[in-house]
Amino acid sequence: MKNIGILKLLIFLFIFVFVVFVVVFVFIVPSIKELRNAKINHAKAYGRYSYALNEQKSRENELKKLKHDNLKIIRAFETNFKADDFLKFSKKYFKQVSLSKEKSKVYKKDFTVYNFHTTSQISEPTVFYKFLTDINRYDNIIQADFPIQMKAIKNEINTTFKLKVYRLKRFKSK
Amino acid sequence: MWLVFIGFVVIILFGFDLLIKLKIHSLNNQTKSYIAQTKKAYDISKRLQRNIIFLTKEKSVAEEIFASNTILKDSIKNLFDLVPDQITLKSVIMKKNSLTLQGISPSKDTFNFLLGSPLKSIFQSSNTIFYLNNDGWYRFVSSNKIIDEEDRL
Numbered sequence: 001m002k003n004i005g006i007l008k009l010l011i012f013l014f015i016f017v018f019v020v021f022v023v024v025f026v027f028i029v030p031s032i033k034e035l036r037n038a039k040i041n042h043a044k045a046y047g048r049y050s051y052a053l054n055e056q057k058s059r060e061n062e063l064k065k066l067k068h069d070n071l072k073i074i075r076a077f078e079t080n081f082k083a084d085d086f087l088k089f090s091k092k093y094f095k096q097v098s099l100s101k102e103k104s105k106v107y108k109k110d111f112t113v114y115n116f117h118t119t120s121q122i123s124e125p126t127v128f129y130k131f132l133t134d135i136n137r138y139d140n141i142i143q144a145d146f147p148i149q150m151k152a153i154k155n156e157i158n159t160t161f162k163l164k165v166y167r168l169k170r171f172k173s174k
Numbered sequence: 175m176w177l178v179f180i181g182f183v184v185i186i187l188f189g190f191d192l193l194i195k196l197k198i199h200s201l202n203n204q205t206k207s208y209i210a211q212t213k214k215a216y217d218i219s220k221r222l223q224r225n226i227i228f229l230t231k232e233k234s235v236a237e238e239i240f241a242s243n244t245i246l247k248d249s250i251k252n253l254f255d256l257v258p259d260q261i262t263l264k265s266v267i268m269k270k271n272s273l274t275l276q277g278i279s280p281s282k283d284t285f286n287f288l289l290g291s292p293l294k295s296i297f298q299s300s301n302t303i304f305y306l307n308n309d310g311w312y313r314f315v316s317s318n319k320i321i322d323e324e325d326r327l
Contacts, residue, residue, distance in 0.1 A: 012176040019180055023187045031194040038201040045208035052215035059222035066229045073236040074229065108235060110228070125254050132247035136240045143239045144246055148268040166239060168232075 076141045081114060081165045089138060093131040094120035095156065099163065106169065116163040121156050128159060141166040258288040273297065275316040278307065285314055293318050 067074065083099050090097040102115040122128055128150075135142045143164040151158045250268070257263055257277075261284065265276040273293075279285040282304050294300045297318035305313040 012180075016176070016180050016183070019184055020187065023184055023191075027191045028187060028194070031191050031198070035194050035198050035201070038198045038205070042201045042205045042208070045205040045212070049208040049212045049215070052212045052219065056215045056219045056222070059219050059226065063222050063226050063229070066226060066233070070229065070233050070236075073233055076236070077232055108231070110231065111235065125250065129247050129251055132243050132250075136243055141236050141239055143242055145242075146268055146270045148246075148250070148266075150266040152262075152264050164239075166235065 073141070076139060077111075077166065077168045078171050079139050079167075080171070081140045081167065083116075085139070086142075090120065090131070093127050093134075094122055094159075096121040107166065110169050111166050112169050114165040114167065116165065118159075118161050118163045120159045120161075122159055123156065125150075125157065256289065256292050258284075260284050261289055271320045273316075273318045275314070275318075277314060279304075279312050279314055282312055285312065285316075290316070 087097055087099065097118065097120040099116045099118055102117055104112055104114045107113045132144055135144060143166070145162040145164055148161040149159070253266070253268075253273070254263075261277055261279045263275060263277040265274075267274040275289075275293075279289075285302065285304075290300070290302060293316060298321045299319040300316065301318075302314050302316040305315075307313055
């Protein structure tokens, strides 16, 4: 009777070990391998994501700084040129000033240049230097250009020059 | 009794396997999400980079124009500083590569020494025509040119 009990125990033990062995090696071990691969892929994906996020943040900061440092320039390129406002500004320097519009051109693909022929009257050349210094601070991006003609008439200097107003092409002039 | 025990152990082992599978599923989902977010972050970075390039272009164009205005101012200032008190200018025509001056001078020598020489040192071609006035002074027309290397060839 005792031998039968021990044999029975051994058989159950064998079945137990076999079943556990089968379950572990057929199901659990492959799952653990899969988990390890999933963890590796996860870590790699996270690494790439962190790098991409850092890149994005660094670009955002760079753009933010660039915008902050050049706010006036950015606005100036977007601002519509109003001849009346410019004439008002010019009258601080010139006794008489008039603008006549010429053909506009495209500059470096993204900009439109509006050309004006300017006729003005100044009392002395230093006024013109002041004007050329101050147009760099005007609301639009303006370039005074050749040909420049200065003619003395009595106590005044008649001055004609070319004026170029630069604006972003995507903003149409009103 | 043994069969119950074996069944219990097998259930525990399958439960453990299920937990692993759930963890794998969760990790794979997160990985997919990271991959999608990485792509999105790179797309945003590209768009930001295009904006940076464009703003840099705007900045450089504006600085170019500001510099051009400053150079123009300095050129005109230098020209008027160059003209001595004895000589009176009546007209100045400045073009990109040329300068034409008209005015009056007490004598040809005064013009040649005080204004002609500096102009000759600046411009490659410098010619002056004098006209005698009734009062003994000279009217002059001085044409000065910078010859582009491209024009020379």
